[in-house]
Amino acid sequence: xxxxxxxxxxxxxxxxxxxxxxxxxxxxxxxxxxxxxxxxxxxxxxxxxxxxxxxxxxxxxxxxxxxxxxxxxxxxxxxxxxxxxxxxxxxxxxxxxxxxxxxxxxxxxxxxxxxxxxxxxxxxxxxxxxxxxxxxxxxxxxxxxxxxxxxxxxxxxxxxxxxxxxxxxxxxxxxxxxxxxxxxxxxxxxxxxxxxxxxxxxxxxxxxxxxxxxxxxxxxxx
Numbered sequence: 001x002x003x004x005x006x007x008x009x010x011x012x013x014x015x016x017x018x019x020x021x022x023x024x025x026x027x028x029x030x031x032x033x034x035x036x037x038x039x040x041x042x043x044x045x046x047x048x049x050x051x052x053x054x055x056x057x058x059x060x061x062x063x064x065x066x067x068x069x070x071x072x073x074x075x076x077x078x079x080x081x082x083x084x085x086x087x088x089x090x091x092x093x094x095x096x097x098x099x100x101x102x103x104x105x106x107x108x109x110x111x112x113x114x115x116x117x118x119x120x121x122x123x124x125x126x127x128x129x130x131x132x133x134x135x136x137x138x139x140x141x142x143x144x145x146x147x148x149x150x151x152x153x154x155x156x157x158x159x160x161x162x163x164x165x166x167x168x169x170x171x172x173x174x175x176x177x178x179x180x181x182x183x184x185x186x187x188x189x190x191x192x193x194x195x196x197x198x199x200x201x202x203x204x205x206x207x208x209x210x211x212x213x214x215x216x217x218x219x220x221x222x
Contacts, residue, residue: 024057028064033184036068037075047076048085055089059097059146066090066145070174071181082178087167090174094149094166101153109150125155131165138169145170 027035043050051073058064069089073082101109125133134157137148152162 021057021061024054025061025064028054028058028068031068033068033071033075033181036072040069040072041076048081051076051085052089052092055086056093056096059093059149060100066093067177070177071184074178074181075184079179079182082182083175086174086178087170090145090170091163091167094145094170095163097146097149098153098157098159098162101150102156106154109154125152125157130155130157131161134162134165135169138166139172 027039030036040047040051040054051069054069055066058066058069066086066089070082070086073086076082077085130152134148134152138145149162149166
């Protein structure tokens with residue numbers, strides 16, 4: 001019963017957001033943190049659920065960066081709860097994208113993503129290095145989260161492998177963006193921490209790119 005209740009809540013949120021789809025796409029692509037903060041905050045006690053719904057919506061409506069939502073969560077709910085809300089929303093969005101690709105197939109995914117080069121190497125996601133490919137891709141901020149989820153679902157990757165690699169891989173960026181959002185309004189107080197976060201993101205990205213080259217060179221025909 002608890003699962004059914006959770007699904008009904010999620011369906012309600014997503015339907016509500018889809019009804020206002022055009023408005024929300026404009027909001028999430030505006031580049032304005034203040035606008036997103038104002039929208040989420042306007043829902044009062046339902047703000048955390050709406051934020052999670054926005055994460056799911058942006059995953060379905062890809063490609064839309066989730067940075068503004070994650071930063072909003074950090075600013076409104078603090079670092080700890082902002083991270084928890086962002087991580088749950090990102091995971092649910094990834095699962096929805098994964099299953100949509102799995103059920104609706106190649107044509108659906110091709111319409112949703114521009115970087116179709118990934119779709120030519122789907123067998124790798126369901127092979128020996130699938131876990132590491134998804135993990136590394138999640139660690140690189142410039143790679144679309146939603147693209148990875150769509151590609152993994154289309155490749156028929158095992159859900160458990162996808163969830164573990166996604167959950168771990170999203171941690172650094174989710175923590176960093178949540179903290180950046182929290183600190184952005186108080187930049188003078190947290191300027192040193194912001195520099196550390198940005199440096200850490202750059203470091204993680206460089207490590208992920210090196211690992212990508214390593215596994216690509218080890219893959220026959222890579």
